């Protein structure tokens with residue numbers, strides 16, 4: 545480490561993105577400090593905890609049993625008229641995590657590689673040199689007087705808040721249209737198969753859906769995500785925010801099992817469902833994970849992407865450290881690789897979201913009547929073309945929606 549700086553890298557945020565970055569960078573010998581404003585890593589949980597796949601398991605990691613509540617076998621998806629399609633994977637189709645354990649596990653892996661982690665430590669500002677380049681951050685431990693710590697590379701892994709990323713010059717402000725506002729209960733008792741359940745329909749969840757992610761001991765995460773702006777048909781119908789809690793309460797009241805269940809946890813949150821931000825790197829800094837809006841626009845899932853991105857960005861940071869070059873030019877490698885590997889699938893999924901947003905409940909019912917579990921499997925793996933052809937054959941008027949999106 546250069547004597548001019550306290551650390552080689554300061555990572556803001558000890559979520560999946562920050563911890564994964566820290567593990568890889570510290571493993572290569574960099575002096576990495578992670579600061580997180582929370583008193584305890586992973587707590588409080590603000591997440592549905594569903595995870596479809598985990599790339600690091602292909603690199604020899606084993607997911608500790610305590611990190612997940614149950615293994616998922618597949619999905620059951622409901623149309624507005626109540627018709628459902630069930631898809632079951634051949635192997636494990638994913639997990640419903642225990643994020644307070646999972647996030648801590650990822651963080652402990654980073655510590656084992658030599659990263660240092662300071663909880664209850666909030667980054668409150670950026671320290672810059674005379675040329676305006678970031679050289680450190682101001683942090684406050686437990687709300688006390690802020691102090692400065694320095695590093696030639698600052699990594700924002702702050703999640704949705706991304707306050708420091710904004711100060712670093714990244715355009716992380718969210719348009720209301722590109723966020724889902726969410727509300728979730730952990731509920732018990734709920735008897736279930738090990739399937740995630742998703743409920744669609746403009747009445748139940750305008751521009752979004754209701755999820756039931758089952759957990760062990762007859763528990764379930766029951767949540768809703770709805771678009772920040774509601775559309776009336778294909779015409780944008782003014783700014784009419786849907787209240788996710790009211791909608792979720794209405795759903796729970798109608799559900800035979802849930803209406804008598806108790807709530808163990810109750811929280812709201814927002815998640816990005818638009819495109820990622822337009823740049824991930826600037827001189828001496830990077831943004832990773834949900835802070836860079838690297839989220840699946842269909843379901844708002846961001847855990848897997850955050851981990852993959854943390855690893856990818858750390859690869860570039862290691863090279864930058866070796867070359868003592870933290871310019872945007874050097875750090876751009878991470879962004880170039882990310883956009884090549886991740887953008888095409890996410891762009892396709894954003895298109896699918898925009899199609900789903902524009903179809904009526906009647907169209908949705910038609911789509912569900914047309915599809916079978918093999919089609920659902922194709923949609924899950926982003927192979928939309930054959931499924932779209934099948935749906936359009938039975939309802940050609942939906943072509944207008946598709947054309948509108950292409951123009």
Ligand SMILES: Cc1cc2nc3c(=O)[nH]c(=O)nc-3n(C[C@H](O)[C@H](O)[C@H](O)COP(=O)(O)OP(=O)(O)OC[C@H]3O[C@@H](n4cnc5c(N)ncnc54)[C@H](O)[C@@H]3O)c2cc1C
Pocket residue numbers: 556557558559560561562579580581582586590591592593594595665666667668701702703704705706707708726727728767812813814815832833834835839844845846847848850
């Ligand atoms: C209601 C809801 C349900 C969701 N359900 C799912 C789901 O089922 N599956 C899924 O994959 N994704 C889900 N997500 C999204 C998922 O939670 C995020 O995409 C994921 O946590 C991103 O990881 P991250 O490391 O980028 O950010 P985060 O996990 O948000 O971590 C950011 C960390 O930065 C810290 N931080 C922020 N600002 C500062 C600061 N100034 N100083 C110090 N520390 C700071 C925070 O305390 C936090 O620990 C959901 C989100 C919401 C809101």
